[in-house]
Amino acid sequence: MRLSNTDIYALKALGYLGTQPAGTYVGSEDLSEATGVRRTYLVRILAALANHGLIASKKGVGGGYALPQRPEEINLRDVIRAVEGPIAPLSCVSLNWPKSCTEERRCHARSRVWMRVRDAMLEVLSQATVADLADDFRQGVDYTLCLEHLLHPSELLAPRE
Numbered sequence: 001m002r003l004s005n006t007d008i009y010a011l012k013a014l015g016y017l018g019t020q021p022a023g024t025y026v027g028s029e030d031l032s033e034a035t036g037v038r039r040t041y042l043v044r045i046l047a048a049l050a051n052h053g054l055i056a057s058k059k060g061v062g063g064g065y066a067l068p069q070r071p072e073e074i075n076l077r078d079v080i081r082a083v084e085g086p087i088a089p090l091s092c093v094s095l096n097w098p099k100s101c102t103e104e105r106r107c108h109a110r111s112r113v114w115m116r117v118r119d120a121m122l123e124v125l126s127q128a129t130v131a132d133l134a135d136d137f138r139q140g141v142d143y144t145l146c147l148e149h150l151l152h153p154s155e156l157l158a159p160r161e
Helices: 005-018 028-035 039-051 076-084 108-127 130-138 145-149 153-157
Strands: 056-058 064-066
Touching (some): 005 028, 005 039, 005 130, 028 039, 028 064, 039 076, 076 108
């Protein structure tokens, strides 16, 4: 799993929503302004989160986006799955998007490495919640600097100086 801009923007939006009183709907313009994420991009991310039941959306006057449950009850495993899809490094070890492999039974790396990597990532992401993101947002940590630290494949392939 490698984080993307979309992941960071989703975490920023959820962090902000996590600071709002329960049942408070925030409009997309206000959410965009609070997070610094372009509204047109943000609404696509919010739609993915809403489709997975991680946020609630309401149209019309007084509408917008809100958390459907307490921030402590929404874990980052579900968030990353909603925005990015599989957390597993390979489809042969994916729990939700599995694709069998003819070498499955003989492949030591599958059981000794990739399944353990998947399980470790799932465990860590399951323990972190939107409440943690909200705590960061309240302290002025909004993950903008994370965008500068995303690992891009082209950079990883370039020779190191």
